[in-house]
Amino acid sequence: MQVPVFWILLAFMFLYLIRAIQGPTIWDRLLAMSLISVKVIVLIIAIASFYNRGYLLDYALLYSLFGFISVIFIAFFILDRTRGKK
Secondary structure (H helix, E strand, C coil): CCHHHHHHHHHHHHHHHHHHHHCCCHHHHHHHHHHHHHHHHHHHHHHHHHCCCCHHHHHHHHHHHHHHHHHHHHHHHHHHHHHHCC
16 A cells, blocks of 8 residues: 555656756756655655664664755855856
8 A cells, every 4th residue: 555655756756856957947956856855765764664664764864964964065055156156
């Protein structure tokens, strides 16, 4: 019964990957990569609950922390580069 959840999450990740490749602006690409990161976290949590593996929740928490920090650093990098062009 939980298996369709995996396919739905993978379908959304594929759509976000298309947005990350075709995004008209760098901010659209960054948002798409952030959404892919969130979907990976949800997928890890779904796998942890489906297979009754509690240790995977620790990995999901670590992945969310790294995903958040990386999005913040990339956003600051983009802002710094766009301010330098003016």
